[in-house]
Amino acid sequence: MADRSAGDGTVGKALEVLDRVAAFGRPVRFTELLDGSPYPKATLYRFVQTLTNQGMLSYDPERQTYAMGIRLVRLAHAAWHQSSLAPIARPHLDALAEEVGETVHLAQLDNAQVLYVDKRNASRPVEMFSSAGKVGPAYCTGVGKVMLAYLDEAILAPILEQQSYHRFTEHTLTDADALRTELRAIRQNGYGFDREEHEPGIICVALPILTAGGRALGAISVTSTVERNSLAGLEKLVPRIQETARAIAAVSRDWGFPDQHTSNRQVETN
Amino acid sequence: MADRSAGDGTVGKALEVLDRVAAFGRPVRFTELLDGSPYPKATLYRFVQTLTNQGMLSYDPERQTYAMGIRLVRLAHAAWHQSSLAPIARPHLDALAEEVGETVHLAQLDNAQVLYVDKRNASRPVEMFSSAGKVGPAYCTGVGKVMLAYLDEAILAPILEQQSYHRFTEHTLTDADALRTELRAIRQNGYGFDREEHEPGIICVALPILTAGGRALGAISVTSTVERNSLAGLEKLVPRIQETARAIAAVSRDWGFPDQHTSNRQVETN
DNA sequence: AAACCGAGTTTCAAATAATGGAACTCAAAT
DNA sequence: ATTTGAGTTCCATTATTTGAAACTCGGTTT
Known part of the structure; x- marks a missing residue:
């Protein structure tokens, strides 16, 4: 880390x-x-x-x-409104979730970790903070990999090196090389999968939300289980998700969302 | 402030x-x-x-x-789990909301401000962070007044003095004396109202969630409008809300919730 | 009962980091 | 070409942070 x-x-x-x-x-x-x-x-x-x-x-x-x-809760409220895609994306996410009838996640990258900022659970009512604010590893989730795929090499390299790769399932990619290959494929296709890499039985398709400059503001994923669906099945949803991603990107541009989100000036000099 | x-x-x-x-x-x-x-x-x-x-x-x-x-969102996620009543109170709040068919709020006190940590909207689905984390003035909300009522004089006094009283509606209590009288009444009854003090047309009943030591961990309120309901109508719900408040207090005690939540040691010495 | 222990707290001189007035850069306005 | 104002950097002065050591205070051991 x-x-x-x-x-x-x-x-x-x-x-x-x-x-x-x-x-x-x-x-x-x-x-x-x-x-x-x-x-x-x-x-x-x-x-x-x-x-x-x-x-x-x-x-x-x-x-x-x-x-x-609890002061953090108050500050985060402001953060969620000002700096996350969630408020902007909400209506689009609602629509998507309803149409596809599966769980939809909206995530952003925070310091090489995936941060879920919103979630639509097809069946159940939404679980407040319990899902928003949750973090997960970037290298073995659909949203994570998709966002990594559009990161500048200068930022990506140290992340891939410093990452400690835990084998969550037998499908988890457990080294930087494997991950790099995967990221190349994602950039090629424009979308990525989670092939039970984080939890057995859980699969998802994920698409980046891209700025005009080609930077990923965040990512959307549609999650399912191997019983209910398949990678091929999820792939069919890509155009629909793409539409949502584009819509969110468009609104954020209008709303003046930073093209580069977290800035790390001050390169280490010690 | x-x-x-x-x-x-x-x-x-x-x-x-x-x-x-x-x-x-x-x-x-x-x-x-x-x-x-x-x-x-x-x-x-x-x-x-x-x-x-x-x-x-x-x-x-x-x-x-x-x-x-966005780091704040991540930290708040942890805060919400560790330090707010929300996760503990959730099932009780669900049940209450369903039974009374009105909007239910769960709030805690943060630095003399009311902080809403959860909300059940009778009709609409829950709005994530947009409601949790929201803050409001303590002196003119049901939950706020109820929590102030159970504060130690030593902590209460500076809050009442330093508060700037804005007249939101014609019913807003706009000075410390009026508020003190109100707080005394609340301690007597064990519950309090918002008589359109914050927003015209909006009324609520609020009850504190009390520890064995008599400290308010938080407060629950049931909100309605003057068109749909009345103070007398809301008052009828008090026993039911009381039940929920007690249940939450009991669970938090088991779960080892601090009796005094925010500690302010270090009395000013400069 | 005295000695001990370990978690938590306080102290204070030395070391370090924060401060802020002033100077600089750069783009936009005149 | 000059002015203006926002944003940024510099650096000697100043104030804060640092951390080893000492202290407190329940509880436990001898």
């Missing part, structure tokens, strides 16, 4: 702590954070204090545990 | 900038942030740089604007 906080001073270090807490997925004790932390006790302690004061963490004095703070 | 960042060093200041950007509700230019900022150009510039590097803000080089970053 790329070290995001490299060289970003105190703020970067503090935010890194937030990520750590998030990674636990449950309330954590101070000591749990301490081991595995690059910072000495007193330093980490002050970070955690500050973050708690700031509402970015919440502290349970009884159990002496820290959890993610 | 209480200055949260008081005395929290660089991290606090940087996070304050995040709030500013969030407040705009749209991508902002650097200059827009600059005026009204307590920091000189160079300083603010570095904050924004750092936050952008960190993925907490995203930068659109073409339009030269900053927006909330």
